[in-house]
């Protein structure tokens with residue numbers, strides 16, 4: 348018969364956020380740029396005006412995964428509904444800052 | 451720009467595969483049994499058809515379908531909400547509800563439509579739909595059909611779900627969490643007990659898609675909800691008749707009050723024709739078999755899972771994380787996947803090619819699915835053939851390495 352399925356014990360404490368200081372815009376941009384670096388085409392740097400799904404070699408799934416990381420990094424919710432309207436790194440940074448600001 | 455130009459890259463990927471002499475879009479020229487068909491003129495062993503209990507050729511199911519066709523005709527030619535609800539549809543719903551010990555059941559025309567219709571109707575503007583990142587296309591498509599806000603959590607990670615529900619805890623609006631019993635690509639099961647606990651702690655509803663676990667899991671075959679002991683706490687179970695039950699169709703069972711409203715609100719239920727009498731009859735016969743002989747079929751299925759999974763692991767292949775009716779063999783890249791797949795076809799073995807974006811984590815997979823109808827000999831043969839091909843394509847080291855831990 349099948350190997351017994353083990354139910355892991357999950358530690359929910361690790362998801363409780365640390366400090367809640369509002370980060371500076373540059374910090375948010377830097378966090379995004381750092382996550383997009385692996386998807387760079389040639390040596391063109393990732394900057395605020397970079398159009399994420401056009402200028403980079405990244406698919407929509409990887410974009411959604413990055414958004415998930417940002418949600419956890421800044422303890423915010425970025426719905427998929429919003430992701431469709433975000434094109435550039437700047438727009439993503441704005442969205443993150445808006446969410447941190449509670450809008 | 452031509453109307454289809456946006457899809458050209460998909461066609462090009464397919465053509466690149468064809469250029470190598472492989473075309474994963476096969477035609478089953480003649481289906482001989484639940485485990486064999488003729489493809490490209492060759493008798494082929496089927497190890498990728500989701501036919502978990504092998505019921506597609508069951509005598510009782512076939513007879514029931516024939517009899518229903520003679521008695522009630524070939525199709526209903528109408529929607530469940532118009533002329534398409536026959537006594538049999540209502541009877542199947544009652545039987546499914548009873549099987550799960552739930553009050554309500556809605557039978558739909560496919561599992562895809564069940565997810566699409568039910569999920570998108572349960573939540574609306576102001577609500578939150580919280581889904582596993584590796585959800586099936588039918589769940590993602592439901593996201594596009596609803597006005598609800600969509601939040602995604604890390605695959606099979608209750609802590610990631612917890613973080614998201616915590617962030618939403620002061621938001622008004624219902625929260626619906628959607629997970630699957632067994633994931634269709636890697637064959638891994640959800641940590642359902644933890645998911646249910648977290649969801650309930652935050653006052654949410656939870657829906658479980660048991661497409662690949664109906665029959666395969668649980669003491670009575672009711673899927674992961676039964677195996678994990680959370681059947682009573684899960685708000686909605688969705689499933690399909692197209693895999694273990696060997697036909698086509700979808701369903702949703704629930705105890706939630708007001709469930710019947712879904713019948714007049716779910717567009718994928720209302721604006722499509724209902725299942726034909728033959729299908730409803732064969733599904734009812736298949737459900738009887740699951741209830742009567744499920745334990746025997748389940749044991750055969752899991753014995754076969756062990757033969758294939760352990761055999762391939764021993765040969766040195768990288769596989770999905772756990773035993774399951776779906777066994778995914780990880781390939782290094784798309785061209786190798788197609789090459790190995792083609793070599794298997796030439797050796798008379800059919801499995802599924804699964805490549806991004808249909809797969810999680812950008813993985814290239816040869817997706818195998820087991821059946822209670824497979825013989826051990828068929829699967830041992832498959833292990834031998836795949837090991838030989840794996841060496842030939844450099845997926846396995848030249849020297850047969852020791853078994854992976």
Ligand SMILES: Cc1ncc(COP(=O)(O)O)c(C=O)c1O
Pocket residue numbers: 560561562563565586588630634659661662690691692698699700
């Ligand atoms: C997880 C999952 N849900 C739903 C479905 C849809 O089932 P159906 O074939 O009945 O449309 C499938 C099958 O493709 C599936 O794998």
